[in-house]
Amino acid sequence: MLATPAPTLPSPASKQLKIFVYHLPPRFNVWLAAHFRRTGRWDQSYLYSLDAKLHRWLLRSPYRTLDPAEADYFFVPAYPSLGFYDYEFGLYWLAGRGHLFLREAMDYVRMTHPWFNQSRGANHLLVMTNDKGATFIRGSVPQLENVNLITQWGWVRPHIHRRGTDVVVPPMLKVDKLIGESPFMGREDKLTAYMGASSSGYAYLLSFVGSVRFHTPGYSMGVRQKIFRRYNQTERFFLRDLRGDSYKGPRKALDPREYLRVLQQSKFCLAPSGMGFSTRSYESMAQGCVPLIIQDDPDSNTTVDQAFEEILPWTKFSLRLKQTDIPNLPKLLADYPDERWRELRRNLACAWPRTLWLNSDNEAPGIQKDEKGKANATASLGAQGYLSNYDAMESIMHTLRRRLARKRGEALPPFEWRTPASSCKSVQGPSIQTEGPVSAAS
Numbered sequence: 001m002l003a004t005p006a007p008t009l010p011s012p013a014s015k016q017l018k019i020f021v022y023h024l025p026p027r028f029n030v031w032l033a034a035h036f037r038r039t040g041r042w043d044q045s046y047l048y049s050l051d052a053k054l055h056r057w058l059l060r061s062p063y064r065t066l067d068p069a070e071a072d073y074f075f076v077p078a079y080p081s082l083g084f085y086d087y088e089f090g091l092y093w094l095a096g097r098g099h100l101f102l103r104e105a106m107d108y109v110r111m112t113h114p115w116f117n118q119s120r121g122a123n124h125l126l127v128m129t130n131d132k133g134a135t136f137i138r139g140s141v142p143q144l145e146n147v148n149l150i151t152q153w154g155w156v157r158p159h160i161h162r163r164g165t166d167v168v169v170p171p172m173l174k175v176d177k178l179i180g181e182s183p184f185m186g187r188e189d190k191l192t193a194y195m196g197a198s199s200s201g202y203a204y205l206l207s208f209v210g211s212v213r214f215h216t217p218g219y220s221m222g223v224r225q226k227i228f229r230r231y232n233q234t235e236r237f238f239l240r241d242l243r244g245d246s247y248k249g250p251r252k253a254l255d256p257r258e259y260l261r262v263l264q265q266s267k268f269c270l271a272p273s274g275m276g277f278s279t280r281s282y283e284s285m286a287q288g289c290v291p292l293i294i295q296d297d298p299d300s301n302t303t304v305d306q307a308f309e310e311i312l313p314w315t316k317f318s319l320r321l322k323q324t325d326i327p328n329l330p331k332l333l334a335d336y337p338d339e340r341w342r343e344l345r346r347n348l349a350c351a352w353p354r355t356l357w358l359n360s361d362n363e364a365p366g367i368q369k370d371e372k373g374k375a376n377a378t379a380s381l382g383a384q385g386y387l388s389n390y391d392a393m394e395s396i397m398h399t400l401r402r403r404l405a406r407k408r409g410e411a412l413p414p415f416e417w418r419t420p421a422s423s424c425k426s427v428q429g430p431s432i433q434t435e436g437p438v439s440a441a442s
Helices: 048-060 094-113 115-119 175-181 189-193 218-229 254-263 280-286 321-334 337-355 371-375 384-392 391-406 421-430
Strands: 018-020 073-075 124-127 148-151 203-208 236-240 266-269 292-293 302-305
Touching: 018 048, 048 073, 048 124, 048 391, 094 115, 115 124, 175 254, 175 280, 189 337, 189 421, 203 218, 203 254, 203 321, 218 236, 218 321, 254 266, 254 280, 266 280, 280 292, 280 337, 292 337, 337 384, 337 391, 337 421, 384 391
Parallel strands: 018 073, 073 124, 124 148, 203 236, 203 266, 266 292
Antiparallel strands: none
């Protein structure tokens, strides 16, 4: 690890954000985990666990207020993710039982306290981590019409994601592996060599490892299928379908470290959608690979917002193409200017913490039987522990604060998305300006 001293955090441009956390009856959250026999088993579906974890983090965060009169937002701590499977709430999008669950939760909030009715829910927050996010939910649960939904799926359509109201966040990745293998967290000499590499020196022009699902046309909006059919045998394209064949052989799995090495050895890493949201953009960023985002629907001429697009300039650290570019993909990627690619990489080195959950207790799921197991399952930033002040949790807070400032007519400078990560200082210099936690004292 690079022993970089913790930076001085700047003061926010507006008053501290304040969030009141409701206390709900346990049937809306913790009782949903009561049937699990083993401690730690309840969060095995790790990708979907933000509803529970954000609740836990907010309860002890500097953003929490116990006085609803001074609250900017009200957080509703319902855990629909715990019912996706066992209670048949629905995983891809909520089904009837899931709708009933949220209607009852919101009715409790609306009928027990006055604050929901005062704003008609416009200052309320609810987490929904379904694959397809908020798809159809406002039609089925009218109480959510004005609520700010925190989701992992940002397809910009009226019945799915509403810009300016909803917040797109990254999925809850197991950051212990991502950080442990990331070149951005390595020794200074290795980081310098990695960042100095030419785009022509990579083993793969493009890589993708994951499910393709040829018989599910809507999966990934058809992107994975089109690219795999066209380029499975293409030189310097590393494509592997974990559910079927690839040029490396049928059903040849990769262990996590091997998968991350493939990302590190790639000039671009394909970041399509999945059934809804996908992890590829965020995994690629953590490994220093420029995400190639192809997430558009030609039929409706719509696209998908990535996490925190209100504050993060994705065009500065990723390449975005459309499905119409797929026939020319090898040439487009091979001819991409080296200096422009290097610039994307340099910006990646500064932005990556903003899209990961770096809280120190963001452990991998399941029972950790000893101290070594616990250490291996926990995100460890070492000497860069201060980066937890620049992670996805803080990105939510910055997004909400800046929305409040706009509503109040306050003038705010452009958001400084770069972080004081050692990787950023190595490519941008030690004097970079950064924007720290919203909770920093004014």
